[in-house]
Amino acid sequence: MNVxxxxxxxxxxxxxSALCQLAExxxxxxxxxxxxxxxxxxxxxxxxSAADFAERANPDYLVYALEQREGAKAKTLAxxxxxxxxxxxxxxxxxxxxxxxxxxxxxxLKGWFDRVLVSGICYGGKRFYDQGGLTGKQALLSVTLxxxxxxxxxxAIHGPLEDMLRPILRGTLAYTGMAVLPPFVAWHxxxxxxxxxxxxxxxxxxxxxxxxxxxxxxxxRLEQFDERLYPLPR
Amino acid sequence: MNVxxxxxxxxxxxxxSALCQLAExxxxxxxxxxxxxxxxxxxxxxxxSAADFAERANPDYLVYALEQREGAKAKTLAxxxxxxxxxxxxxxxxxxxxxxxxxxxxxxLKGWFDRVLVSGICYGGKRFYDQGGLTGKQALLSVTLxxxxxxxxxxAIHGPLEDMLRPILRGTLAYTGMAVLPPFVAWHxxxxxxxxxxxxxxxxxxxxxxxxxxxxxxxxRLEQFDERLYPLPR
Numbered sequence: 001m002n003v004x005x006x007x008x009x010x011x012x013x014x015x016x017s018a019l020c021q022l023a024e025x026x027x028x029x030x031x032x033x034x035x036x037x038x039x040x041x042x043x044x045x046x047x048x049s050a051a052d053f054a055e056r057a058n059p060d061y062l063v064y065a066l067e068q069r070e071g072a073k074a075k076t077l078a079x080x081x082x083x084x085x086x087x088x089x090x091x092x093x094x095x096x097x098x099x100x101x102x103x104x105x106x107x108x109l110k111g112w113f114d115r116v117l118v119s120g121i122c123y124g125g126k127r128f129y130d131q132g133g134l135t136g137k138q139a140l141l142s143v144t145l146x147x148x149x150x151x152x153x154x155x156a157i158h159g160p161l162e163d164m165l166r167p168i169l170r171g172t173l174a175y176t177g178m179a180v181l182p183p184f185v186a187w188h189x190x191x192x193x194x195x196x197x198x199x200x201x202x203x204x205x206x207x208x209x210x211x212x213x214x215x216x217x218x219x220x221r222l223e224q225f226d227e228r229l230y231p232l233p234r
Numbered sequence: 235m236n237v238x239x240x241x242x243x244x245x246x247x248x249x250x251s252a253l254c255q256l257a258e259x260x261x262x263x264x265x266x267x268x269x270x271x272x273x274x275x276x277x278x279x280x281x282x283s284a285a286d287f288a289e290r291a292n293p294d295y296l297v298y299a300l301e302q303r304e305g306a307k308a309k310t311l312a313x314x315x316x317x318x319x320x321x322x323x324x325x326x327x328x329x330x331x332x333x334x335x336x337x338x339x340x341x342x343l344k345g346w347f348d349r350v351l352v353s354g355i356c357y358g359g360k361r362f363y364d365q366g367g368l369t370g371k372q373a374l375l376s377v378t379l380x381x382x383x384x385x386x387x388x389x390a391i392h393g394p395l396e397d398m399l400r401p402i403l404r405g406t407l408a409y410t411g412m413a414v415l416p417p418f419v420a421w422h423x424x425x426x427x428x429x430x431x432x433x434x435x436x437x438x439x440x441x442x443x444x445x446x447x448x449x450x451x452x453x454x455r456l457e458q459f460d461e462r463l464y465p466l467p468r
Contacts, residue, residue: 010283011296046280046341049244062245063424065380101348103405104338107280111341129391146299150464157363157454157463164401171337171398190297220391229391230384 001032004091008039008098008109015189015197016144020097022201023142026208035087039108045080046111052078069120077118084116093138093211094178096168099189100145103164113172122176130221132177138216139173141165141183142204149187161185162217170219179216235266238325242273242332242343249423249431250378254331256435257376260442269321273342279314280345286312303354311352318350327372327445328412330402333423334379337398347406356410364455366411372450373407375399375417376438383421395419396451404453413450 005023009016024034037044050062054077057070071077077085088094098109105113117123122133152161162169165183173180184207186200207214226232239257243250254270261268271278284296288311291304305311311319322328332343339347351357356367386395396403399417407414418441420434441448460466 010298013295040281040283046345047244047274048335048340048342049274061247064244065424101282102344102351102409103401104344106282107341107345107348108282110336110338110344111280113336114341117336148463150462155465157459157465158405159400163397164405166393166400167337167398171392175336190299225391228384229382231389231391 001027001092002090003027003032003034003093003095004087005034005036005095005097006039006109006112007036008096008106008112010040010106012041014099014144015186015200016097016099018197018201019142019144019184019186019204022205023095023097023208026205030209032093035090037084037087037112039112042080044108044112046108046114048111048114052081052115054078065119068118069124072118072120078115081115081118084112085118085121088116088134089121091137093140095140095142097142098144100143103158105168113168117172117176126222128175128177128222129219130177130223132175135177137178138181138211139178140181140211141168143183144186144189146188146190149185169217174217174219180219181211181214181216235261235326236324237261237266237268237327237329238321239268239270239329239331240273240343240346241270242330242340242346244274244340246275248333248378249420249434250331250333252431252435253376253378253418253420253438256439257329257331257442260439264443266327269325271318271321271346273346276314278342278346280342280348282345282348286315286349288312299353302352303358306352306354312349315349315352318346319352319355322350322368323355325371327374329374329376331376332378334377337392339402347402351406351410360456362409362411362456363453364411364457366409369411371412372415372445373412374415374445375402377417378420378423380422380424383419403451408451408453414453415445415448415450 005020007020024036027034048064053067053071055074057067098105127133147158151157154160158164169180184204224232239254241254258268258270282298287301287305289308291301332339361367381392385391388394392398403414418438458466
């Protein structure tokens, strides 16, 4: 397998960084090819703007997705976007490794989604969910957070973590056609000791060594909807 | 009322920008004081990093929320963060005006949440949801998106929009104690003509003129949970 790890933590010594390194080593140890995009180390620019397009289909009025489509076709996207897009298209598995900020991805990673998941290649028109441009690829979130596990789930104070992560799991990764594996979650990380951290590292390594037995999460399929995307009777 | 509008669109002529301007004019016309943070025009930096702290509680290991707490106390936060934080604390109502990117906020706005909603002031310890640091303030999302209205809701292809926006509505704004009003949504914006856009502008103006009759969305209250944040029997 070709594996891309997109890593987004601002402290190189963080536990999140340790998870990233463990994934790289474990997957390489299994014979996979691994590339890591360390967004902070790369000084990644997360802001989707007019500067992303060397040539503009419409220089007078920016419609970002339209310019993405044209720029991807003409290969005139900004070099940093094209570089990440090439890695993404090379990958069979993409791991997004990050600390939860506001029940979501840090802005530096959100801007990777905004800029790299270009219209016309990753999605577009009726090419989304199981018809998306990235079908055949797998995605895995590896996240750390401050909350305890009992604060998440049905009836818990924050509700199910998967519901909080819905715009990423479903609205982003499944939307582009990727098979989304259940997230790996390390709870309460800023407050736990070394033993608990070692446990999470062991759990993650175990998980990575058996990814082929993981069942992807279930999301809508276009065949359940009509031409105008109204639901068909079941 | 003091109103802060946080605006995040990369095209100054966009319909989203027209909504921003309409809100500014309408609310000023009603005698409210309005400030606008136009994040693209400000060249806002959305990346939460060590550079945000002139002095570090722990220079050897960055825990972002911890440094926020210390920096807010000592008033040593980066000037751009302090400036936005001052506006936020001044405001009675905060409007977040943006195009939906990946069922969420554009990265430039996500980074406003990451950097400006500082620990120790906006939340911290048991100060969240109805006990959050920003209780007494109201929040409103004003969003544009490409999808049609029938693609959202129970059983629809993307499910309810409020579920996609959960990390913002509940996980961010309600978490800090703000009363969150139902979002104003302009659907299918890139594909509609001028008449339909004028309709949305009229609807939004009407909405803004009667905000006092809006019912905030319902979210958890801490009294429903015990000391360890397990749910209490109802």
